[in-house]
Amino acid sequence: MIWSALALAGTIVFLASPVLAQDGTGAIPENAVAQNYGGGWDCALGYKLDGAECLPIDIPENAYATGRAYGAGWACKRGYQETGTAACEAIQIPDNAHLRSSGFDWQCNRGFRSDRDDCVAIALPENAYLTGEISGPGWACIRGYTATSDACVPIAVPANGYLTNADFGAAWACERGFFEMDGRCDPVDLPANAFLDPESYGPGWRCERGYEQVRNACVAIDLPENAHLDRTGNRWRCDRSFQLSDGACVLGR
Structure with missing residues (x-):
């Protein structure tokens, strides 16, 4: 019986006590809510902390409560902007314009451009x-x-030229097999045993493998004994263990 009486008395005391925050630091004031995690409490939306109280925020017309602990506690609605008098005024949108997706400014419609506070038609x-x-x-x-x-x-494209469609640089270029000369596209003079070279520098052609360029011609390479063509195919070098001596490849010492 004694233990039952003590338990009942404890229950009565608990129910009569004020509602405490989750961390037990103090009672939850009016217009406040307990935090979802940890301990403590926060002021309800539309109220701000003042000492140990939650006082209502003076929210101007065309504004809403932000729920943030910092700042004024309110912000202007989309399409409105804050003035120096703690008010929200409608953004003035000129003709042929629309409100930006951010809601804080306006932008001219397609076919119009901004001219100070107006949108004028693009010529x-x-x-x-x-x-x-x-x-x-x-x-x-x-x-x-x-x-x-x-x-x-119009872009003046010479014969045997084509448009590059480049935003910068030359507006046209010569077709393959031609090179630019004084605003025209002249044909590449391709010698025997040569092929067109896509590189923009040089004569516009290269000799076939086994030939070397001599002025404007491709001459067959006279490959000495114990030598081989290098990776370009237009020059030669001595085989391993051989060295060049007077135009020949001799066994090295």
Whole structure:
């Protein structure tokens, strides 16, 4: 009976005590909620900590409570911006513009460009198309044309040349078997026992394996005894253990 009475008294004392935070550091004040993990409590959404109390946040019109412990505790809704008077004013969107996805600024519609606080129509020249880029003129020339200050002029491609479609550098290049000379594409003078070389430097051709270039011709290599062609196929070297002496490969000492 004595133990039963003590247990009942303990239960009554527990129920009569104030609700404590999970870590037991103090009672949970009004407008606060216990933390989901660990101990302690946080102010409810729309309230901020002031000493040991949770006081309501003065949230202006067109704003919402952030739930963050730092800062003002509120932020403007999408399409509104904060002013110096702790208020949220609507973002003024000019004609032919739309609110950015971030909700904090506006952007001109396609076909228009920003001019201070307005969106003006892009003057699209002939043989051009809209790019949709915010910076620059907002347009680019179609293939085969190059941009001047406000127009697209045709690219002069010589015979046996082709457009490179490059944004930078040369607008055209010569076809295979031709090389650029003074704005034209001249044919490569291919000697016997040679093939076209795709490299941009040199005469535009290389000698076949077993031949070497002598001025503008490919001459057969006179391969001495105990020698072999190197990996280029256009020169030779002495075999292992042999060394060059007076144009011949002799056994080394």
